[in-house]
Amino acid sequence: AVDLSVSVLGHTFANPLMNAAGVCCSTTEELDSLLASASGTLITKSCTAQQRDGNPAPRFKPLPLGSINSMGLPNEGYEYYAEYVSHRAKGGAAAKPIFFSISGMTMQDSADMAAKLAAHPQGANVLLELNLSCPNVPGKPQIGYDMQDMRRYLEAVTAVYPRPFGVKLPPYFDMAHFDQAAEVLNAFPSVAFLTCINSVGNGLVIDDTCDTVAIKPKNGFGGIGGEYVLPTALANVNAFRTRCPEKVIIGCGGVLCGRDAYQHLLAGASLVQVGTQLWKEGPDAFRRIRDELQAHLARKGYGADRDAIGKLKVIE
Numbered sequence: 001a002v003d004l005s006v007s008v009l010g011h012t013f014a015n016p017l018m019n020a021a022g023v024c025c026s027t028t029e030e031l032d033s034l035l036a037s038a039s040g041t042l043i044t045k046s047c048t049a050q051q052r053d054g055n056p057a058p059r060f061k062p063l064p065l066g067s068i069n070s071m072g073l074p075n076e077g078y079e080y081y082a083e084y085v086s087h088r089a090k091g092g093a094a095a096k097p098i099f100f101s102i103s104g105m106t107m108q109d110s111a112d113m114a115a116k117l118a119a120h121p122q123g124a125n126v127l128l129e130l131n132l133s134c135p136n137v138p139g140k141p142q143i144g145y146d147m148q149d150m151r152r153y154l155e156a157v158t159a160v161y162p163r164p165f166g167v168k169l170p171p172y173f174d175m176a177h178f179d180q181a182a183e184v185l186n187a188f189p190s191v192a193f194l195t196c197i198n199s200v201g202n203g204l205v206i207d208d209t210c211d212t213v214a215i216k217p218k219n220g221f222g223g224i225g226g227e228y229v230l231p232t233a234l235a236n237v238n239a240f241r242t243r244c245p246e247k248v249i250i251g252c253g254g255v256l257c258g259r260d261a262y263q264h265l266l267a268g269a270s271l272v273q274v275g276t277q278l279w280k281e282g283p284d285a286f287r288r289i290r291d292e293l294q295a296h297l298a299r300k301g302y303g304a305d306r307d308a309i310g311k312l313k314v315i316e
């Protein structure tokens with residue numbers, strides 16, 4: 001059978017699949033359901049320094065082609081997730097390294113949480129994904145869209161977090177922006193991975209049976225996920241793969257089946273996150289997508305999925 005194992009960031013994963021931060025990962029029960037699933041690893045809900053209720057409901061809607069959300073960073077707070085990894089992250093043979101997402105309400109909060117994570121007893125078995133791209137906190141712009149802000153955040157976090165870590169990026173839509181963002185990110189060698197993409201921010205879904213927006217926060221503006229975003233996700237994976245050759249790229253966006261995951265590998269992703277489809281199908285999605293990916297790679301004659309990473313061909 002095709003070897004699906006991936007060894008990156010100092011860890012070996014049984015397969016490249018994991019959840020997208022925010023989906024099925026806010027509580028111990030949800031996180032344990034991912035741990036028990038066929039996923040290669042998992043990531044915790046982006047946490048803030050203190051517990052947060054987030055935005056008023058309705059704040060999430062599944063759609064035929066994806067989803068819209070304006071959750072507003074509801075989470076149990078940093079200590080809750082730090083406690084979870086204390087008794088779940090394992091090193092050595094039983095290794096199932098856990099990704100830990102942080103999205104402070106201020107730069108200082110993010111730096112403070114990163115400093116605590118650096119000192120965590122299981123710190124070596126935790127991979128920090130710094131979320132610079134939440135589009136849903138009213139009044140807070142996406143840090144990833146302000147290059148100066150992104151540089152300041154990375155300076156603050158690298159000053160207190162000595163290990164390699166990663167950044168969850170928003171989607172970019174202009175070659176100049178790919179170049180500018182890559183220039184900032186390449187200035188930080190300890191930014192070892194980039195997760196492309198977060199939801200496509202501030203979409204508007206209308207229910208025209210009642211002429212009303214689908215979700216309550218921000219007059220219905222929310223992050224778009226699912227099939228809608230696969231081409232944008234693949235472009236961002238590939239753009240940063242070519243511009244940041246020393247960094248690992250984690251793909252996120254539009255993965256419903258094994259072939260979508262394969263496309264992310266071709267574009268340059270080493271790991272692949274599943275969000276909207278995981279919300280719709282539950283953790284069983286990972287076994288299905290894993291088996292579909294394995295069958296697709298076998299059909300294409302690959303011995304291992306790592307052989308497909310970045311193998312996208314252009315038309316000469």
Ligand SMILES: O=C1NC(=O)NC(C(=O)O)N1
Binds near residue numbers: 073134
């Ligand atoms: O980074 C985020 N991306 C999203 O699409 N939604 C969540 C949120 O609103 O909490 N955060």
